[in-house]
Amino acid sequence: MSAAAPLPAVPTSPGMSISPEVCxxxxxxxxxxxLESTLLAHGLPRPDNRAAADEVEAAVRVGGAVPATIAVLDGVPHVGLTADEVDRVCADPDLAKLGVRDLPVAAALxxxxxxxVSSTALLAARAGIGVFATGGLGGVHRQSADTFDESADLVALARTSLVVVCAGVKSILDVPxxxxxxxxxxVTVVGYRTTTFPGFYVADSGSTVDWSVDDAAQAAAVFAARRDLVPGAVVVxxxxxxxxxxxxxxxxxxxAGALAAAEDAGVRGKAVTPFVLDHLHRASEGATxxxxxxxxLRNAELAGQIAAALAALPR
Structure with a gap:
């Protein structure tokens, strides 16, 4: 007997489609x-990105939750992707990078x-998802006093109620x-079993945070308390x-070499991060x-554990 065909995505509100499993x-x-899709489309090289997509979703399941990778396809936000849709995201070198400000353009056209991070957080919250796993947040860029360059992630997290599990902010940024x-x-920031704020590729950015949690249950409890008080994210x-x-x-x-190369090449604005990350990959011979x-993978598994703990709390 042949396997049953997969069910189509289930539209849950105008302009949004949620996969049957997630729904x-x-x-x-x-x-x-x-889970964000920019990591797959722009953060990891091909074909490594496709294998990583499956590994990250598997890590969420190990943590006890259902993964919901988010992307916009043909103008429609999709919360939870099929294997073919993940293939599409990972294979297309011209796929746009969409923050919150770009979503209306993508939808209309x-x-x-x-x-x-910003648009994934927004769409996740609209779908009713309370936990989000990523690699590192965007933030304030170095020399921002001259450029005013700051990621939209920060304002988005101030407005969006969910837990974001990350490894700090990208170390090419101004962490303090x-x-x-x-x-x-x-925005509430807690360290997971530490008050040392991580520096993405390294465990210690040189900065600290005021609060820490010991386990997933505490992280879930902090978010539940925040949710009852005021909108906004809890960064773990x-x-x-x-x-x-x-x-x-x-x-x-x-x-240092990557930042100098970006300066010499005259790279500015949102082009800095992909330029520097590519330079880091080549200069470190793949170590980054x-x-x-x-x-x-660690963040995805922890996020699964936090989501499971959050689901067990009374609402």
């Missing part, structure tokens, strides 16, 4: 974790794109300024173990890629 989990109150900005926006900063981080000396050397995948 059923949400309706039953089971844990779901949102029927365009496709991968969602960033980013933490100050998160404080100004009243989950550092890599020191034995799995990028060698700090190599990290500092390749970061391996670390990036490791930290995303």
């Amino acid at each position: 059923e989990a949400l309706a039953a109150g089971r844990p779901v974790v949102a 029927g365009l496709s794109g991968a969602t960033t 300024a980013t933490l100050e900005r998160l404080e100004s926006l009243s 900063a989950n550092p890599l173990p020191t034995g799995e981080q990028l060698d700090p000396a190599l990290h500092d050397r390749v970061i 890629l391996a670390v990036n995948v490791r930290l995303v």
Whole structure:
């Protein structure tokens, strides 16, 4: 007997489509974790990105939740992708990068794109998903006093109620300024079993946070309390173990080289991050890629555990 054909995505509101598995989990109150698609389309090289997509979703399931990778396809936000849709996101070199400001354009013109942290958070919250796993947040760029360059992630997190599990902010950014900005926006930041704020590829960015949680249940409880008080995100900063981080000396050397290369090439604005990440991958001979995948998998599994703990709390 041949296998049954997969069910089509289930539209749950005008302009949004949620996969049957995710829709059923949400309706039953089971844990779901949102995943961004920019990591797949723009953060990891092909064909490594396709294998990583399956590994990240599997890590969410290990944590006890249903994965919901989010992307915009032909103008429609999709929450939860089929294998063919993941193939499409991973294979298209021209796929747009969509933040919150870009979603109306994509929707109106029927365009496709991968969602960033800001747009993934927005779409996840609209779908009723309370937990989101990513690699590293965007933040305040270096020399922002001159450029005013700051990621839209920060304002989006101030407005959106969900837990975001990350490995800090990308280490090419101004980490202390980013933490100050998160404080100004009243975004709750807690370390996972640490008060040291991670530096993405390395366990210690040199900055600290005021609060920490010991386990997934505490993280879920913090978010539940925040949700009852005021809209906004809880950022759970989950550092890599020191034995799995990028060698700090190599990290500092390749970061300095990448930033200098971007300056020499005149790269500005949103083009800086992909330029620098590509330079880091080449300069480290692939070491940054391996670390990036490791930290995303750890964040996905922890997010699954937090989502499971959150689903167990009374509403």
